[in-house]
Amino acid sequence: MKDNFRQSMAWLHTWSGLYLGWLLFVIFLTGTICVFDDPITRWMQPEKQEVEAEQDQMLPLAQRLQALQHGQQFLQQTAPNSHFWSISLPSQQRQYVRVGWQDEDKKFQREKLDFNTGDKLKDETVRDTEGGHHFVHMHFELHAGDTGIWMVGAATIAMLVALVSGIVVHKKIFKDFFTFRRNKGQRSWLDAHNALGVLTLPFLFMIAYTGLVIFYSFYMPAGVLANFDNRQSYFAEVFKRPPHRDEQHVAASVLPLGPLLEKAEQRLGREVSFMSVEHPGDLSATAAASGKINDDYNKNRLLFLVGGSVMFDAVTGQELDTQMPETWRGSEALKIQRVMNNLHRLFYADYALKWLYFISGLAGAAMMATG
């Protein structure tokens, strides 16, 4: 392109930065804010009573069974032919049933219910807000659905290209790092850009690459599509879970979920916090009961392990599949993908590490702005 490799890379660094830097800046800044999405939500709802507890506790079995019954009743009335139901059971910090379902337009709907009466909860005392979660959607899809995910992906690849070309451009990377000329206009901005870029370089590579890896099968489906009939059969093999049950279009009603929950708790030796039903109303319906996630266990562990789950035939009640709490289920390579996912999303991190990510993120955003 230009006379030599370094000049080509300088050109590439400049132009990819100019065209996509603004978008990357937005992604970076919102991503940085995402580190503290939960605290932001709490800050936006100061009227909410905080239960000061490190570990949220589930409500006792009797209350959860009641909640489950109301949840199921609501879904049966509202969305009998939905593709998917979910029921989150009440805990000390969330004293309500949260039901979710897929409506006719394949959109996901949710509602909060009083677990004693089953009435819709229009909570007047706590304002309704997406809170910090807004930034999460801004960060990975720019509130633009699949198009947004592709745009973020393209910008992230451009970022990897800019990082590599940036390193090539700065041959005196060590010396440049210690150079800062104040009050020299453009030169000062560039020195700041170099210092911040070099300082956060490992973080920048890690965060960009792991971000892409979260959506690997969306961004790079070639390998999956060349070797499997569809994504579902691939995921069944990767997650080592029983194959997806196709709809049979034969009407059949879902059993009361209460007894299934009790059976699952016995099997897992753990409180169930969440139940879901796939294809309710069809003969192929399955119900899954998930054990509560153990946050203490997952702290400082890169491989996040869930609280186990039991899957039932929702029409006959037959047990189909069980995964015990804190056990790994899935292929070996999936572990690598999950760890990279966790490195990006920080499920394992305590506040010290979150602050380190936050500062690195701000430094990265400043690097883009000064460039």
Next chain:
Amino acid sequence: MVFSRVMAAVLGGYALSSAFIILLAELIPGTLADAVLTATLFSFAIYTAAIIWVFSVRTATLAWGGMLFVTALCYGAAQLLKMLGGAA
């Protein structure tokens, strides 16, 4: 000229990465799902390298040629391996 080169990087690079992971999935031992996943995890590095290469060569034609040649090579080799694997 620049536009052609950008297209070579974005589209050609994507095709190359796709073909590359299909080939890599054939070469990696273990279960098919593991091989496909591992290969896919490498794809973003391949894509980045491909884009860097596109912008480092002398002409856009050469960039396009390189992308298409490697894509065809990877894809062809993968198909060949699949055929041999199927026969054995």
